[in-house]
Amino acid sequence: MKTSEDYIFCERAGNTSWRFPISKKHVYACAVTMTAAAVLAVFSPHKDLATVQNSQQEEEFDESSDIQDSEEQNLIANNSAAVNQSLSDLFASKPQSSSQEATDNYDDTLPDSALADSDDVLDDQVKDLAARDNGNKAEDELKWFEEDVQKGDTISSIFSDLNIPASVTMAILDNKKVAAEVNSLQLGEHLSFLLDDKSRLMAFVKPLDKDRQLRFYRDTPDKADFAYVIEKKGSHLKDGEILVAENPVKPSASQEKDQKIDQKISNEPKAEKKLSARESRGRLVVVSIGKGETFSTAANNAGISYAEINKILNLFKGRIQFSRNIRAGDTMRVLFTDSKGRGKISAVEFSLQGRKVSAFLNSKDGKYYDEHGLNSTVSNAFRRFPFNIRAKVTSPFNPSRRHPVTGVIRPHNGVDFGMPVGTPVIAPSDGVVTKASFTRSTGYYIVLRHRGAYSTVYMHLSKLGVKVGQSVKMGSVIARSGNTGLSTGPHLHYELRINGRPVNALRVKLSGMQDPGASSDRKRFAANIKNYKRDLYNQKLIAKR
Numbered sequence: 001m002k003t004s005e006d007y008i009f010c011e012r013a014g015n016t017s018w019r020f021p022i023s024k025k026h027v028y029a030c031a032v033t034m035t036a037a038a039v040l041a042v043f044s045p046h047k048d049l050a051t052v053q054n055s056q057q058e059e060e061f062d063e064s065s066d067i068q069d070s071e072e073q074n075l076i077a078n079n080s081a082a083v084n085q086s087l088s089d090l091f092a093s094k095p096q097s098s099s100q101e102a103t104d105n106y107d108d109t110l111p112d113s114a115l116a117d118s119d120d121v122l123d124d125q126v127k128d129l130a131a132r133d134n135g136n137k138a139e140d141e142l143k144w145f146e147e148d149v150q151k152g153d154t155i156s157s158i159f160s161d162l163n164i165p166a167s168v169t170m171a172i173l174d175n176k177k178v179a180a181e182v183n184s185l186q187l188g189e190h191l192s193f194l195l196d197d198k199s200r201l202m203a204f205v206k207p208l209d210k211d212r213q214l215r216f217y218r219d220t221p222d223k224a225d226f227a228y229v230i231e232k233k234g235s236h237l238k239d240g241e242i243l244v245a246e247n248p249v250k251p252s253a254s255q256e257k258d259q260k261i262d263q264k265i266s267n268e269p270k271a272e273k274k275l276s277a278r279e280s281r282g283r284l285v286v287v288s289i290g291k292g293e294t295f296s297t298a299a300n301n302a303g304i305s306y307a308e309i310n311k312i313l314n315l316f317k318g319r320i321q322f323s324r325n326i327r328a329g330d331t332m333r334v335l336f337t338d339s340k341g342r343g344k345i346s347a348v349e350f351s352l353q354g355r356k357v358s359a360f361l362n363s364k365d366g367k368y369y370d371e372h373g374l375n376s377t378v379s380n381a382f383r384r385f386p387f388n389i390r391a392k393v394t395s396p397f398n399p400s401r402r403h404p405v406t407g408v409i410r411p412h413n414g415v416d417f418g419m420p421v422g423t424p425v426i427a428p429s430d431g432v433v434t435k436a437s438f439t440r441s442t443g444y445y446i447v448l449r450h451r452g453a454y455s456t457v458y459m460h461l462s463k464l465g466v467k468v469g470q471s472v473k474m475g476s477v478i479a480r481s482g483n484t485g486l487s488t489g490p491h492l493h494y495e496l497r498i499n500g501r502p503v504n505a506l507r508v509k510l511s512g513m514q515d516p517g518a519s520s521d522r523k524r525f526a527a528n529i530k531n532y533k534r535d536l537y538n539q540k541l542i543a544k545r
Helices: 024-043 049-059 080-091 119-133 155-161 166-173 179-183 253-267 295-301 306-315 519-536
Strands: 004-006 011-013 143-148 190-195 201-207 212-217 227-232 284-288 331-336 345-352 355-362 367-369 392-395 415-418 424-426 431-439 443-450 454-464 477-481 491-498 501-503
Touching (some): 119 295, 119 306, 155 166, 166 179, 295 306, 306 331, 306 345, 331 519, 431 454
Antiparallel strands (some): 201 212, 212 227, 284 331, 392 415, 415 491, 424 477, 431 443, 443 454, 454 477, 454 491, 491 501
């Protein structure tokens, strides 16, 4: 009978009389096996037991499962200020050197299609319709962002933190007469950046002294050069409206159209012409979503212009996902400042499957706030870090990072934090889940859209705790950190984005942390909200048809 052999223990099965020495080929086989094992032990990436166990759990992962731990879901930090301060002190230290970046990942860039919100299609459609109404001229959404000068900052580093191209920085510094003033930064100085809805810089404001400021601006995003003007401090903002140029602001095409409509209404006998819904609306407009009807269609049929619909979409970003959360039977109430639906939108309230979401105009600053008003310290807040542990930065934000092997520029759009697998990942602010999916490179990932222009991205997760379309509160657990995808160690890849463009999450100023205003302002606005709510349900303000 032919005997079999066990190469691991060098014993011959079925023949107890076998003795040493063994044959040369057996010695060679054992030596090769042991050498290969030693090489793999030295040079292969280390994975601890927790990582191995986590990988086994990931194979059994069910995307529809939710994290049910109520204690974690209620981690809305009453002491968030203290947590933010301690973490800020921790992250003030320099990141590890390149030789220590064990968790650095060079394949964590997702294409726009993988990050795109399903509302983006609706946004583009409404914007195109608004442009058509305005004479085929699209009006970009412009918003001011502030940055405070910190220790060690330069103009170039601040622009880089906002991921503004170096060519734009140089275009501003090419104004030789004032370049020295631009480069002269004072600690704590406030710099203002006007960005369009694609995060292109339209204007930049640099204080000169306590009374004057230097403002650079360009008329169109495609214009390479910046003009500049020295003006009174704060001149770039007036009554909550954004001014880009020194010349008086002309009425937009939509405003001119409204003026013509109002003139027609006053001059033409009503009996001679059947007015459209837009022309005959009252100060209050109620929109009801019918079966099979989209939000934008229902709103326009009720008399809301596409320019106004576009504004409403932007007002409720991060609170409502219109492509998923709006259903038949839902209603929207829109209140205007003046009769016959003229003037600005002063209040909007949605009634969605038993919950109400609203926004109210504060006439003092021209901004909109929710039902909590200026007293809201939670819903308007934005935490610096999406976790409650002490963690080290293993790879910083670097839009100009060069791939170590190919030499090609491969931006690192986020910040990598080294942390154990299974660490709770929390929402840094209120928001809506727009993506909860998996790719080969990023592993399990989540995208949250927050209020205003902000969104956040989380990669290499071990478990998802939320679903697309779900609303989340600041501090609630949305996932568990992990090591999935093309990752060389347990860590969290975290991105902060403005209008879809990644920025430095460790450095940029978060608008939700600003002072909500004086006590007298909060009381006055609270009183205004009561009036708004009363008028939103005053049937007499609805036009009779």
